[in-house]
Amino acid sequence: MPLLKLEDTYLHKGKRRALVAELRQKGIKDEKVLHAINTLPRHFFFDSALVSHAYEDKAFPIGEGQTISQPYTVAFQSELLDVKPGNKILEIGTGSGYQATILHLLGGEVYTIEYQQKLFEGTKKFLARMGIHDLHLFYGDGSQGLAKYGPYDRILVTAGAPIVPESLIKQLKAGGILVIPVGDRNSQKMLKITKKANGSYNTEEFDSFAFVPLLGKEGWR
Template sequence: MFAAVFEDNYRTKGLRRNLVKQIENKGIRDARVLDAINNVPRHYFFDQALLEHAYQDKAFPIGEGQTISQPYTVAFQSELLEVEPGNKILEIGTGSGYQACILLEMGAKVITIEYQKKLYEQTRKVLPKMGYHATFLQGDGSQGVPRHAPFDRIIVTAGAPVVPKPLIEQLKVGGILVIPVGDNERQKMVKVKKIEENKIAKKEYDLFSFVPLKGKHGWGN
């Protein structure tokens, strides 16, 4: 999945600038999100033979039934998160690690948990070689990570049947949770803001298509 050699040259930087323009044309306005997309070499997540796919605005299989998310989807979720430098963010569904890199570029402190052990082992070794340092965990992210809570932000990168209650409980007051909720085919993006300890505000956005969230509060094993 990952490139054998990490090299970012004039061509790949140009392809990335074009990708940023595409995303901006689709409505992403947060300059810090766009800058992060421009800074993260997405082709590092692809075999060199697949370079042409790296800067197309589409998802791509990465093995274990998972995908590297479409760049627009990554940008959309990142924009909804309203990331501030220094935020402690829980990412549920590490996958390739691309979304984590975007959050790190935005100045966040990232704790990321992956259900699939093989992906976890791969990503936790490769991202530091790329210069990105997060806290990598393996397990059931649908239950959150109580020992690291509370979080300023929580992002879920897999489709859930409902908003898991533990995630709201582990969110700081004033914190934001972004999660796709729906069935196994299509999900509405949901933004939850914790107003008070027992009060939330919820807003729904466009339809997306994510791989299923695994675990106790997801679609099982």
């Protein structure tokens, strides 16, 4: 569970500034993304046993076989997503809620869905304790999206998929962007898919990453 006492000290803020400088050095250029990462206390999302590692550029376990993504990965995906204020965003894989909160800070109206029920319930309670009430949280099979509330301007997948789920393409608005890691269970290429007005789409391929698997009907079974 995350820390029971949420304190953001000068030390934490200094570590965040150092992390942002590291991300900038690694190639992240979007100042809005860097500002969001500098604003949000990442250590709030950590188990007390790991909190001293919160500002290392690494992924860490959060239970139920899931992780809180490496800050560089969060920044890279957020930068590719190119969030505009007011965008309706679907996030697949709520996890700790950290990435969803970053998208919220970027001005998105965020709908996020988690496959693991225990993790979903814990994260929902934690975000409420943090005073974050503007996220729309759901439990279910994110590989099939969340059609009831679509279509979406942006869709972000935070788990490795074997293919691009057709359901997600269908739920993307014309001109919308889907960012998704696709590959095998060990390594995936980051894809940015932009949907055209005629329903076709353009795919750009970026670096390799390693995510936990996307589980569900249109993911790994």
